[in-house]
Amino acid sequence: MMIKKLLYFTGIFLLSTFTGSLETLAEHHEPALDTGDTAWIMTSTALVLFMTLPGLALFYGGLVSSKNVVSALMQVIAIACLMSVLWLFGAYSFSFADGGDLNKYIGSFEKFLFNNIEWNALSGTIPENVFFIFQLTFAVITPALMVGAYVERIKFSSVLLISAIWLFVVYAPVTHWVWGGGWLAELGILDFAGGLVVHTTAGVSALVIAILLGNRSEFPNRVQPPHNPGLVMVGACMLWVGWFGFNGGSALAANANAGMAMLVTHIAAATASLTWMAIEWYKNGKPGLVGLVTGTIAGLATITPASGFVDPKSAFIIGLLAGSICWYCSVLIKQTFNIDDSLDVFAVHGIGGMLGTLMVGFLANESIGGTAGGLEQAKIQITGIVAVAALSIVATYIIVKIVQSTIGLRVSGKEAQEGLDITTHGERGYHL
Amino acid sequence: MKLIIAIIKTFKLEDVQTALSKIGIEGMTVTEVRGFGRQKGHKEVYRGSEYSVKYLPKIKIEIVIDKKIEEKVIKTIQNSANTGEIGDGKIFSFSIDKAIRIRTGEKGPKAI
Numbered sequence: 001m002m003i004k005k006l007l008y009f010t011g012i013f014l015l016s017t018f019t020g021s022l023e024t025l026a027e028h029h030e031p032a033l034d035t036g037d038t039a040w041i042m043t044s045t046a047l048v049l050f051m052t053l054p055g056l057a058l059f060y061g062g063l064v065s066s067k068n069v070v071s072a073l074m075q076v077i078a079i080a081c082l083m084s085v086l087w088l089f090g091a092y093s094f095s096f097a098d099g100g101d102l103n104k105y106i107g108s109f110e111k112f113l114f115n116n117i118e119w120n121a122l123s124g125t126i127p128e129n130v131f132f133i134f135q136l137t138f139a140v141i142t143p144a145l146m147v148g149a150y151v152e153r154i155k156f157s158s159v160l161l162i163s164a165i166w167l168f169v170v171y172a173p174v175t176h177w178v179w180g181g182g183w184l185a186e187l188g189i190l191d192f193a194g195g196l197v198v199h200t201t202a203g204v205s206a207l208v209i210a211i212l213l214g215n216r217s218e219f220p221n222r223v224q225p226p227h228n229p230g231l232v233m234v235g236a237c238m239l240w241v242g243w244f245g246f247n248g249g250s251a252l253a254a255n256a257n258a259g260m261a262m263l264v265t266h267i268a269a270a271t272a273s274l275t276w277m278a279i280e281w282y283k284n285g286k287p288g289l290v291g292l293v294t295g296t297i298a299g300l301a302t303i304t305p306a307s308g309f310v311d312p313k314s315a316f317i318i319g320l321l322a323g324s325i326c327w328y329c330s331v332l333i334k335q336t337f338n339i340d341d342s343l344d345v346f347a348v349h350g351i352g353g354m355l356g357t358l359m360v361g362f363l364a365n366e367s368i369g370g371t372a373g374g375l376e377q378a379k380i381q382i383t384g385i386v387a388v389a390a391l392s393i394v395a396t397y398i399i400v401k402i403v404q405s406t407i408g409l410r411v412s413g414k415e416a417q418e419g420l421d422i423t424t425h426g427e428r429g430y431h432l
Numbered sequence: 433m434k435l436i437i438a439i440i441k442t443f444k445l446e447d448v449q450t451a452l453s454k455i456g457i458e459g460m461t462v463t464e465v466r467g468f469g470r471q472k473g474h475k476e477v478y479r480g481s482e483y484s485v486k487y488l489p490k491i492k493i494e495i496v497i498d499k500k501i502e503e504k505v506i507k508t509i510q511n512s513a514n515t516g517e518i519g520d521g522k523i524f525s526f527s528i529d530k531a532i533r534i535r536t537g538e539k540g541p542k543a544i
């Protein structure tokens with residue numbers, strides 16, 4: 001490794017002597033491209049896209065009734081396509097470009113349409129085009145997570161409109177605050193892979209949408225159970241594997257930090273799965289597949305902000321808390337508060353994301369991520385949670401109200417009864 | 433001729449079919465159906481939510497037979513589909529006016 005680096009720098013040295021500019025070398029402290037890092041982030045990008053397409057789509061598709069499976073799949077893939085295009089049309093720029101005087105809060109138009117970026121420019125040790133598409137896959141999955149809150153009753157056009165506005169008003173600013181050099185980054189917030197950026201924004205906003213949209217007419221007593229637990233399991237496992245890229249890739253390098261992120265991710269997921277399964281076994285007398293894999297997702301969401309900062313022992317604790325607290329909240333939201341967050345987006349992602357963001361404040365291991373946990377760090381984490389949740393609530397409320405008063409939110413009762421597959425998309429999930 | 437309709441538990445289909453084969457029944461129509469009787473539905477719990485399943489899956493068997501073996505067939509189905517628990521199902525018997533084999537045009541008991 002040392003020899004390789006030595007050769008590399010000798011090469012650069014010779015090259016710059018050849019071009020006759022030794023001064024340039026002296027200024028040239030920026031890291032050079034690292035092929036290992038680049039290869040890993042390209043791999044991670046594919047893994048994270050695979051989480052959404054088809055992982056999340058199948059997960060949600062299996063949880064809805066058989067007359068709405070096409071609609072759930074369609075909502076996820078259409079959001080993925082739309083967010084990808086919007087990422088190019090400004091969302092990346094607002095998230096990661098320098099915002100000048102407003103840089104604390106938002107980026108700028110500088111990188112709109114990939115403008116002002118050399119095709120082979122670097123971001124750290126990887127090409128910026130790789131960083132662009134890696135981050136794109138996060139912007140794709142975040143609004144897609146919210147599908148779980150409004151399935152089986154929302155208008156498809158409203159899904160697209162809400163998601164599009166939301167990407168600019170909630171996702172891009174929060175990404176800039178946390179990862180784009182904004183005010184939370186300056187505070188020293190810890191969010192390794194998106195406990196705030198992805199899961200808190202999506203989970204909290206999902207709850208707001210579910211409340212404003214209203215419950216399914218069959219909720220809570222006559223809703224159909226998940227039509228295909230097998231599909232739910234397949235989707236959850238794709239999410240699980242893809243999460244190695246989500247968290248491991250967020251090291252933005254192929255190194256021990258990435259390796260530790262992957263390890264703690266897996267431990268938390270497995271622990272939360274067993275925890276959720278054990279609770280249901282005790283409560284209902286039977287260990288269920290749908291419950292176990294929901295625990296998996298809760299564990300994964302909760303370890304996300306902590307993944308590059310904690311050790312495996314902490315991951316086990318985070319898994320235990322994720323499995324039990326997220327389970328409790330899923331019951332609380334639906335049964336006590338009577339809110340039809342249909343596929344538990346808030347309980348799993350919102351609570352998971354906030355819980356993990358809080359826990360990393362206490363459990364961060366200085367030797368792993370460079371920051372030690374403690375009361376001071378926890379205060380910063382709480383500031384982040386409150387700010388991100390507040391923006392999510394206010395902005396989503398306004399977005400949904402605007403959409404409601406223009407194109408409307410819900411399909412008619414008759415359409416919902418017949419199922420969105422045939423009434424909205426003209427296709428059936430199953431021809432039997 | 434008689435039409436026998438039996439609603440049975442799904443996992444009893446193989447037993448009933450085997451028993452009917454033994455007494456010489458060579459054809460039947462089988463449908464997956466849902467419904468409820470005295471057994472009613474039951475509750476399923478997913479992610480902390482209770483779902484009431486009102487209509488339970490059952491198997492419906494339809495057989496057309498010669499009137500002479502009616503009692504034997506009914507007895508066979510009753511014995512082979514019996515688990516002794518609630519929800520074992522029902523057997524109905526109807527009189528049939530006509531039966532025609534499409535390929536040959538044979539009519540009556542010869543057609544079944």
